[in-house]
Amino acid sequence: MTTKLSSRRRPARRLSETLKNFWLDIAIFVAFVIDWNLRLIGLTIHEWLGIALGALLLYHLLMHWNWIVAVGRRLISRLPALERIKALVDILFFVNMVLLIASGLWISEVAMRQIGITAEPGVLWRRLHTLSADWALWLLGLHLALNWRWITNAARRYLWQPLTRPFATRTIQPKESLQ
16 A cells, blocks of 8 residues: 655745835835935935835835725725825825936936936926925825824834744743752
């Protein structure tokens, strides 16, 4: 008689959408804070990091597209006041980031030239970039404040609980008496 071993594979563990979103948000936030300080990082890193930030933001929008469509449909009819405010801030933030990234590409002195695209930016484009960067900082703060509950819940679940779980499950062994 032969015994056949079961070759069942465990299903691969997938990251939850919330966890992916949490780490993507952290990456976007860190990239934004670093990129915002031009004097600290220099123009070359500022420009390339700005382009990467634009790609991360595009990915962020694609990840949330179903939510964007759902909120857009409910925006006029039956959305609670706080959700309407969040949606308005998110729309303003999106438009501002488009202006920030587009003006940044237009006034680029390093990145666009390295890929063979040159433009002659005027004072208006530089001023638009500076103003939209300042507004982005304010809108980011407002966006974070309006979504603080989600941020703290996700941080508790994905950062704090994994760090404290090993300690909570550990049992304290009594010391053996010395004799």
